[in-house]
Amino acid sequence: MKSVERECSIEFEERKSKFIGYVKPIGSKQEAEDFIAEIREKHRDATHNCTAYKVVDNGQEYFKTDDDGEPSGTAGKSMGDIITYMDVTNLVVIATRYFGGIKLGAGGLVRNYAKTAKLAIQEAGIAEYIEKKTYMIDFPYEKISDVETIIDSLNGEYLDKGFNERVTYKIRTNIETFEALKEVKGLLIIEL
Secondary structure, eight states: OEEESSOEEEEEEETTEEEEEEEEEOSSHHHHHHHHHHHHHHTTTSSEEEEEEEEEETTEEEEEEEOTTSSTTSSHHHHHHHHHHTTOOSEEEEEEEEOOSSOOHHHHHHHHHHHHHHHHHHHHOEEEOOOEEEEEEEEOGGGHHHHHHHHHHTTOEEEEEEESSSEEEEEEEEHHHHHHHHTSTTOEEEEO
16 A cells, blocks of 8 residues: 655646645545644645545545535545546645636636645655554653654654653554554554
8 A cells, every 4th residue: 555655745826826735644534634724724725625635544545635615626525636647545645726806717726726736746756655553652761762763763753752750752653653662661652
């Protein structure tokens, strides 16, 4: 199963309309919906924030598109078609459009929303999908170096860090990192 390697964005202008494409690898339907809400909040003043995502979440496939006010089938569907054509999954694509005053017509909308999705996916890079999970790690201060070396060397993502009597990290990472962390003595690891 292939997905995008990283989160990124692209931008271009077409007949005075500004298109911004966002793409992010995801592991759940909720993660897709959260990212969509984040981008919609960031671009509240945009004319449209059209979306498409495809994800396998607990064995169930979710494939959803949204035209966000554009004529039916001109935005979300064309972005979804690119996801299918490029044979990628576990990703969310958002195309933000700021209308520039010149109508693009149905064909122009389809072309530009498809272009936005394709450019964003290409920019993010396509790679084999590696499932990541979220973990809470609790450990003594003297283990910080050991823990961070493992997380950093295996491309783990820090979601939160807490420093009280003990250190608490919330991370998102793959099974390989989880297995390596289990080898370190004195760690309490909980899958969230």
